[in-house]
Amino acid sequence: MDVTNSIKIHGSGEIIAQKISRDIQNELGITVSIGVSWNKIFAKFGSDYKKPNAITMITRDNYQKIVWPQEVGELLYVGRSTKKKLMKYGIYTIGQLAQTSRDFLVLQLGKMGAVLWQFANGLDDSPVKKFDEHYNGNERMLKSIGNSITTPRDLKDFKDVNFIIYMLTESVAMRLRETGCFCLTVAIHIRNKELHSFTRQLKLEKPSDLTNEIAAAAIKLFKDNYDFSSDIRSMGVRVTDLVPNSIPIQLDVFDNEEKRVRQARLDDTVDGLRKRFGNLAVRRAVTIGDQMSCLDPKKDHVIYPIGYF
Structure with missing residues (x-):
């Protein structure tokens, strides 16, 4: 307070x-x-x-004297994955993080690098949010949910891209359902090995939290906007325009609504199994059989501070 x-x-x-x-x-x-x-x-x-x-x-x-000698993992928003990356560059304490070049941290961690540098140096000036009992945390805080990844190897064809899209979408859709929201827009971010990047987004026909529908939209965006003139270094999938999943949805007599209901039940069942046995306990066939199969975007994802995003 x-x-x-x-x-x-x-x-x-x-x-x-x-x-x-x-x-x-x-x-x-x-x-x-x-x-x-x-x-x-x-x-x-x-x-x-x-x-x-x-x-x-x-x-x-x-x-x-108090903060700087502590392990870097003690700083807010330095999770296990970020801590591992920082330690790889010899950054073990919060003080070492504070004294590291801001530009270097941005190069290694992206926008989050600048945020953590500010946190370590005591430069956070974001205001304390007012509590409003009429809005839950999701409606007040979340504007989008996404995952991105720099892959262990470059993506050379659509088979590789399809693998990563489903891997990222599984994480994004599960987190979307955990927040009790539907999304209205799906976006992808692509960066090739020359470090050229772009973002594209697509409006869905109706609000959704179904993994298959989000993945299909991401795949369509990729096919419509990329020709593999260069291998891909990193990808991201994001959902925006979030609305509570309690809102009424107009049914379409020409759509197979029964299939959507079955898909929702299947997603909920898989979510339950993953929460109990781990995110890799149940996987799609398309995400098996590659050196990248052990990647777990949901486990490694970062929740960004509201004051900066």
Whole structure:
């Protein structure tokens, strides 16, 4: 929470945190750990720094002493995959990340590299979002869901592309269903080995969260817009124009709606099996038999900070 406007009434951030801690302990009988800082990222870091009952103050004077020596994986939004990439370049601590060239991080991690550099240097200035009980987190936060991947080898033909499209779409569609949303638009991003890139998108005929329909749209976009004049280095699939899956959908007497219902049930069943046994437990035949078969885009995907995207 942002207590900037409460300081004159209730005292400093540390005093307010102490009062909150006492009130929770007196009323609920539980302890809490609270982080206090001038930005959200370090406040969150402080809340995890000492447990189970502590208040950690991170200021502009002490953040290098408290935050920088910690493992880079302790920084918000540095997941397992990103941590592995950073360690490959000798970046083991948050301080090393902060002192790394911003341009180098962007080259290796894309836009997220610049974001993490700002986080590590205490430069996050995104505002605290107001809580609105009338909107759930999905409706308030999500505008799109996507996965992209730089493949271990260049994609040379449509068989390779079909493999990657289905692999990415399985992840995107499953995450879409987890959020309780339908999408109205499907987009693909292509970058070839010369690092030329483009993005194309297609409007769906009706809102959908079905894997087959999203994949079909992505495949159509690719076939209509790429001629393999150069091998492909990376691909992405994204769904946008999200709407709650509770909205009514106009049925079409000429479409096979029964087939769509069966497909939805199948997707839900597969989702359940993957959640129980892992994302690679159930796979399409098209995604088997290649050195890239072990890739798991859903497990490795990054949720981007709202303040920057």
